[in-house]
Amino acid sequence: MSKIWLSSQERAEREILPLNLALYHAARDYPGGGKAIAAVYGLPATTLQHRLNPNADTHRLTIDDLEHVLEATRDPRILDSLLSLVPGAHWFEYQESTNECSEQQLMESVAVLSTQVGNLLTRISEHRRDGTYHDHEVAELEKLRCQLIGAVQGVLVCAQRFDGEVRHG
Structure with missing residues (x-):
């Protein structure tokens, strides 16, 4: 069987990504991208975009950047990535819209x-x-x-x- 080479987008859909790639894809898929996230939180757009670039070794995301991207995007790939670091830990999104279930x-x-x-x-x-x-x-x-x-x-x-x-x- 030949080796299947997945594109970056296919890999993002099918696998739990490393945290830097999960953040990159979450920001990229957010309407307006990293610039829009930066605008929401009053951050320098260029700085955030450089930090989100998985190929930029000179710029590193901070815990605040992680918080901003996660809060803005609510992207499950980020949570998947974070919890993959803790074996046996899982998450699911609890919907509090009602206390009853029909x-x-x-x-x-x-x-x-x-x-x-x-x-x-x-x-x-x-x-x-x-x-x-x-x-x-x-x-x-x-x-x-x-x-x-x-x-x-x-x-x-x-x-x-x-x-x-x-x-x-």
């Missing part, structure tokens, strides 16, 4: 979970065909695993809020 919302959460399971199993099957897991395939499966755990968390939260039938004993 039967429809619960069914939608289960459907998302089912889709995530299907995606993971499909990709495992495809990657096993040649009998070898390549690095980019392992990275893709890791991202799908994290998404699956997030879907499980979503079902659990919705189930706990379903019709207020949570009993604490």
Whole structure:
């Protein structure tokens, strides 16, 4: 089997990226890019863009830059990257719009979970065909695993809020 070379954008969609690349892609995909993020927070646009450039060794992102990009973009790739540094840590976005969960919302959460399971199993099957897991395939499966755990968390939260039938004993 020939080696598949993913473009930067394909890799960003299929793998958990290193933090500098996650921040770069998040800012690049934000409407107006890094300049818009800089404008929101009153930062020098050129400085932030240089710091976000993954090829610029002379400029480094600060923790404040990380905070600004994450807050502005709310990009899940950044959280994926940060939590990949802590084995076993996962995140999911808790929607606080309501304290109740309808039967429809619960069914939608289960459907998302089912889709995530299907995606993971499909990709495992495809990657096993040649009998070898390549690095980019392992990275893709890791991202799908994290998404699956997030879907499980979503079902659990919705189930706990379903019709207020949570009993604490």
